[in-house]
Amino acid sequence: MTNDVLNALRHDINEIDSDLLVLLAKRRRISHGVVEYKIANNKPIRDEARELALLEKLIGYGKSLGLDAYYVNNVFQTILEDSVLHQQAMLQKNLNPDALSETHRVTYLGGQGTYSQLACHKYFSRRPGKLIEIGCSSFDEITGKVENGQADFGLLPIENTSSGSINEVFDLLQHAQVSIVGEVTHSVEHCLLATPDTELSQLTKIYAHPQPFAQCSRFLQGLGDLQHETCDSTSSALQSALNTPNSAAIGSAQAGKNVGLEVIKSNLANQSENHSRFIVVARKPLQVSKQIPTKTSLIMATKQQAGSLADALMVFKQHQINLVKLESRPVPGNPWEEVFYVDLEANLADNQVKHALEELKEHTQYVRVLGCYQSESLQAVSVNT
Numbered sequence: 338m339t340n341d342v343l344n345a346l347r348h349d350i351n352e353i354d355s356d357l358l359v360l361l362a363k364r365r366r367i368s369h370g371v372v373e374y375k376i377a378n379n380k381p382i383r384d385e386a387r388e389l390a391l392l393e394k395l396i397g398y399g400k401s402l403g404l405d406a407y408y409v410n411n412v413f414q415t416i417l418e419d420s421v422l423h424q425q426a427m428l429q430k431n432l433n434p435d436a437l438s439e440t441h442r443v444t445y446l447g448g449q450g451t452y453s454q455l456a457c458h459k460y461f462s463r464r465p466g467k468l469i470e471i472g473c474s475s476f477d478e479i480t481g482k483v484e485n486g487q488a489d490f491g492l493l494p495i496e497n498t499s500s501g502s503i504n505e506v507f508d509l510l511q512h513a514q515v516s517i518v519g520e521v522t523h524s525v526e527h528c529l530l531a532t533p534d535t536e537l538s539q540l541t542k543i544y545a546h547p548q549p550f551a552q553c554s555r556f557l558q559g560l561g562d563l564q565h566e567t568c569d570s571t572s573s574a575l576q577s578a579l580n581t582p583n584s585a586a587i588g589s590a591q592a593g594k595n596v597g598l599e600v601i602k603s604n605l606a607n608q609s610e611n612h613s614r615f616i617v618v619a620r621k622p623l624q625v626s627k628q629i630p631t632k633t634s635l636i637m638a639t640k641q642q643a644g645s646l647a648d649a650l651m652v653f654k655q656h657q658i659n660l661v662k663l664e665s666r667p668v669p670g671n672p673w674e675e676v677f678y679v680d681l682e683a684n685l686a687d688n689q690v691k692h693a694l695e696e697l698k699e700h701t702q703y704v705r706v707l708g709c710y711q712s713e714s715l716q717a718v719s720v721n722t
C-alpha cells in the first residue's frame with residue numbers, strides 16, 4: 338500500500354469521525370429537549386425499560402451490519418450514561434438556579450493533570466458555566482477555601498476501589514462547615530513517570546502521594562528496595578521526579594506529559610479496575626429532585642451501650658431505606674469512641690427519611706446530615722447479548 342492510499346483512507350476515517358461527533362451533539366440536544374418534557378410532567382429522568390428496548394434493537398441491528406454485540410453495547414451504554422447524567426444535571430440546575438452561577442470557582446488537590454483535576458473537569462463539563470480552578474496542597478485547605486468563600490466548590494477524593502476509604506477526608510467531614518452537593522467517579526490509571534531515557538533499572542527513588550503508593554503496593558513490592566518519598570499531591574511528586582536524577586513519580590500519563598515526564602511503566606494499580614469516587618462540597622446544601630437517583634450522607638455517634646449500632650441501623654431497615662455505605666472512624670480526643678458515616682440511597686425530602694432521622698435521635702448521641710446529592714453511580718441496564 339502506498340502512502341497516498343493510507344492518507345486517503347485516513348481522510349475517510351477523519352470524515353466519519355467528524356460525522357459521528359456531529360450526530361452525538363445532535364443526539365445530546367434532543368435528549369435536552371426530553372428533559373423539558375420530564376420536568377413539566379414530573380417523570381423520572383431514567384427510563385430503564387426504554388434503555389433496554391433501545392439497546393436490544395441496536396444490538397440486533399448492529400449484528401446485521403457485522404458489529405458484535407459487546408462493541409455496540411459498550412458504545413451505547415456510554416452514550417446513554419452521558420444522556421442521563423446531562424439530563425439530571427439540567428434538572429438540578431432548574432431546581433437550584435442560584436447554586437450554579439455563570440462561573441464556578443472550584444478547588445481541588447494539586448494542579449494540572451492530577452486525578453482531582455480530571456474528575457473536576459468530568460463533573461463540571463455537565464454543568465454550564467465558566468470554571469475557575471484553584472489548586473490546593475491539602476484537604477484542609479480545600480474545605481477552608483470553601484468555608485471562607487474563596488471557592489464555591491471543593492472536590493475531595495473519598496474512596497478508591499483498590500485502597501478503600503480515604504480516612505483523612507472522613508475525619509475532615511466531622512468538623513468542616515460544608516455540605517456534600519455532588520459526587521463523581523473517575524478511573525485512575527497509575528503510571529510510573531520519569532524524565533526521558535530513564536530506565537526502570539536505574540531508579541533509586543519513587544515519589545507519590547500516599548494514595549497511589551497504597552493502590553500500587555504490589556507492583557512496588559516487586560521493584561525491591563527503592564526509596565519511597567510521600568508527597569502532598571501528585572503535582573509535587575511530578576516536580577520532585579523532574580528535579581531528581583534516577584527517580585520517578587506515580588501519576589496519570591496526562592499529568593506526566595504536561596510536565597515533560599515519560600511513561601516507563603503503566604497499569605501499576607493492584608486492581609485493573611481502579612476507580613476513585615470524589616465528593617463535591619459547597620457552603621450551602623442543594624435541593625435534589627425526586628426525579629433522579631439520590632444519596633443522603635450522614636454522620637452519627639451511637640450511644641455507648643450494647644446493640645446501639647444495630648438499633649440505629651434497624652431504623653433504616655424499618656423505613657425501607659437502602660444503606661450503601663457504612664464507615665467507622667475514631668473520634669479525635671476520645672479514644673475508643675467511634676463515629677459512623679452512612680450513605681443512604683434516599684432523598685432527604687422523602688418522608689421516610691425525615692421519620693428515620695427523627696427516630697435515629699433515640700439511638701444516637703448525635704446525627705448530622707452531611708448532604709443530599711445526585712447519585713452519579715449509574716447502574717447500567719443489563720442486556721442479553
Ligand SMILES: O=C(O)C(=O)C[C@]1(C(=O)O)C=C[C@@H](O)C=C1
Nearest residue numbers: 368371382383384387388420421
Ligand atoms: O427516552 C427518554 O426518555 C430519554 O430521556 C432519552 C434517553 C436516551 O438518551 O436515549 C435518556 C434517558 C433515559 O433513561 C432513556 C433514554
